[in-house]
Amino acid sequence: xxxxxxRVREGDASTHDDAPVTASKTAKPDRALLAEVVTIxxxxxxxxxxxxxxxxxxxxxxxxxxxxxxxxxRSRWTVKAxxxxxxxxxxxxxxxxxxxxxxxxxxxxxxxxxxGRVEFKxxxxxxxxxxxxxxxEPPGGTVGQFIAKLFQREPRIQARRDLHRFKQLxxxxxxxxxxxxxxxxxxxSGD
Amino acid sequence: xxxxxxxxKHDVRxxxxxxxxxxxxxxxxxxxxxxxxxxxxxxxxxxYIPTMQKGDILGHEFMGExxxxxxxxxxxxxxxxxxxxxxxxxxxxxxxxxxxxxCENGNPADNQDISREGMGxxxxxxxxxxxxxxxxxxxxxxxxxxxxxxxxxxxxxxDSIEDDKVLFLTDILPTGWMAAENAQIEPGDxxxxxxxxxxxxxxxxxxxxxxxERVIAIDHFPRRLEMARQFGAETVNFEESKVAEALxxxxxxxxxxxxIDCVGLEAHGAFADNVIDQIKVSTFLGTDRAHVIRxxxxxxxxxxxxxxxxxxxxxxxxxxxxxxxxxxxxxxxxxTHVQQYLRPLYTAIAEGKIDSxxxxxxxxxxxxxxxxxxxxxxxxxxxxxxxxxxxxxxxAA
Numbered sequence: 001x002x003x004x005x006x007r008v009r010e011g012d013a014s015t016h017d018d019a020p021v022t023a024s025k026t027a028k029p030d031r032a033l034l035a036e037v038v039t040i041x042x043x044x045x046x047x048x049x050x051x052x053x054x055x056x057x058x059x060x061x062x063x064x065x066x067x068x069x070x071x072x073x074r075s076r077w078t079v080k081a082x083x084x085x086x087x088x089x090x091x092x093x094x095x096x097x098x099x100x101x102x103x104x105x106x107x108x109x110x111x112x113x114x115x116g117r118v119e120f121k122x123x124x125x126x127x128x129x130x131x132x133x134x135x136x137e138p139p140g141g142t143v144g145q146f147i148a149k150l151f152q153r154e155p156r157i158q159a160r161r162d163l164h165r166f167k168q169l170x171x172x173x174x175x176x177x178x179x180x181x182x183x184x185x186x187x188x189s190g191d
Numbered sequence: 192x193x194x195x196x197x198x199x200k201h202d203v204r205x206x207x208x209x210x211x212x213x214x215x216x217x218x219x220x221x222x223x224x225x226x227x228x229x230x231x232x233x234x235x236x237x238x239y240i241p242t243m244q245k246g247d248i249l250g251h252e253f254m255g256e257x258x259x260x261x262x263x264x265x266x267x268x269x270x271x272x273x274x275x276x277x278x279x280x281x282x283x284x285x286x287x288x289x290x291x292x293x294c295e296n297g298n299p300a301d302n303q304d305i306s307r308e309g310m311g312x313x314x315x316x317x318x319x320x321x322x323x324x325x326x327x328x329x330x331x332x333x334x335x336x337x338x339x340x341x342x343x344x345x346x347x348x349x350d351s352i353e354d355d356k357v358l359f360l361t362d363i364l365p366t367g368w369m370a371a372e373n374a375q376i377e378p379g380d381x382x383x384x385x386x387x388x389x390x391x392x393x394x395x396x397x398x399x400x401x402x403x404e405r406v407i408a409i410d411h412f413p414r415r416l417e418m419a420r421q422f423g424a425e426t427v428n429f430e431e432s433k434v435a436e437a438l439x440x441x442x443x444x445x446x447x448x449x450x451i452d453c454v455g456l457e458a459h460g461a462f463a464d465n466v467i468d469q470i471k472v473s474t475f476l477g478t479d480r481a482h483v484i485r486x487x488x489x490x491x492x493x494x495x496x497x498x499x500x501x502x503x504x505x506x507x508x509x510x511x512x513x514x515x516x517x518x519x520x521x522x523x524x525x526x527t528h529v530q531q532y533l534r535p536l537y538t539a540i541a542e543g544k545i546d547s548x549x550x551x552x553x554x555x556x557x558x559x560x561x562x563x564x565x566x567x568x569x570x571x572x573x574x575x576x577x578x579x580x581x582x583x584x585x586x587a588a
Contacts, residue, residue: 176298178326180212
């Protein structure tokens with residue numbers, strides 16, 4: 001706070017802004033890169049604990065078919081893919097900061113090589129910002145990504161919706177549906 | 192059960208559909224005793240609102256009796272409830288700010304993408320109003336599934352207060368009230384209200400209750416203008432008089448302190464900008480006919496307030512942004528935060544401070560819903576408000 005105006009006078013304003021790299025107009029990541037955020041009215045520690053509880057987590061992430069824990073850092077993830085297919089990989093936690101972030105990387109032989117991080121950042125009266133960053137090798141490159149989007153199985157759409165379902169469950173105790181009854185609910189989930 | 196379902200532009204039907212069920216812990220099922228057709232239902236009827244699907248059950252103004260409750264509902268079977276049209280969780284950031292129509296959790300995750308792309312942020316959820324706002328079945332039906340039933344619905348404890356007196360707490364009364372509140376009316380103000388439909392007429396009443404000295408109401412239906420006069424408003428019939436000229440003269444060359452657009456995207460009248468807007472709408476070059484909001488901005492006094500409860504859906508051309516800036520106006524708008532106004536307005540009704548039944552011109556059985564839509568659309572002077580009564584037969588109603 002003390003030397004900002006002096007730095008501006010001296011023409012030494014910061015060359016970097018505070019926007020995330022995923023908003024960059026110039027960065028060219030070597031893999032597909034996405035970030036999605038949601039603000040949840042709950043303490044970071046509680047949300048972190050939920051995320052670390054893999055069976056519970058699989059229940060919330062609608063696009064995740066299963067998460068099987070192998071040991072304390074390794075787990076096998078099976079996720080919905082376009083056209084009724086599924087993809088699977090073994091995920092290894094590479095960095096674990098209790099209450100604030102979890103980072104992972106897929107092991108050799110993954111259907112879709114990926115890595116990422118989920119962060120839980122205190123947002124004052126708004127609660128906690130949950131931010132997921134995922135880098136992955138899109139199967140079929142750009143065309144594959146486009147097809148995935150058509151089937152609404154594109155990772156960014158999946159991540160956005162799953163984060164929101166997580167928010168709904170934590171804040172309201174349930175996941176919202178506009179369906180009138182079980183039959184329509186099944187139709188709308190479309191699986 | 193029976194319900195009024197949307198099948199396309201000017202095509203609503205009395206259908207047999209399968210019943211609602213409890214799906215979430217906070218749900219309740221309501222047996223509908225009264226449900227109204229809203230002016231904004233006509234936007235659906237006219238095909239202006241995207242993401243409607245064939246078979247969608249309409250209706251967001253309804254009340255009835257609780258017949259079933261989920262484990263987390265606080266309602267009890269047999270209670271009589273009024274249900275806000277906005278589906279709000281009561282737990283998220285926007286709900287904590289009492290901005291209930293901005294609720295982040297009512298709209299299912301899969302339904303949020305369209306408005307997030309088109310409007311920058313996902314819309315809140317509502318009953319019977321397209322899949323953009325959640326794809327919830329509406330209340331023009333025998334039964335409705337009501338989410339967050341522990342938070343939204345207002346229990347009407349007094350059986351002596353009939354449905355018709357409290358039904359409009361669901362939408363149009365709070366909407367008219369919030370319109371006047373958004374106009375930030377000060378005692379002694381002169382207020383102009385465009386549109387003497389239900390929301391406009393409630394805005395007229397609300398403006399006087401908030402201390403307005405003069406209210407000038409603008410419409411072209413004589414019967415609706417007469418209703419506004421009954422509440423003490425002066426009136427201008429836009430088919431007979433030039434509105435801008437009339438307002439300039441009637442306000443002594445100063446302009447109204449506040450203006451309220453209770454019309455929205457389907458403005459009537461053969462004004463040049465309206466005709467051009469209409470051509471653009473039909474050729475997909477623009478979406479909204481915005482004559483009223485343009486006129487309101489031009490008429491409002493310098494430093495005045497513009498309130499816009501009228502529904503707009505897309506983009507408008509020739510928005511007088513220069514006049515807006517030079518005159519230093521304030522514009523407030525938005526879907527109504529119904530939950531915020533339910534209790535105080537219920538008290539105002541119970542104490543006889545607000546008359547809410549004068550509007551109702553017709554009561555019909557549910558099966559007459561399709562006729563009701565057509566009449567409400569085609570004969571607006573005669574059909575000011577239609578209330579459907581499920582459970583009554585066409586002859587009895």
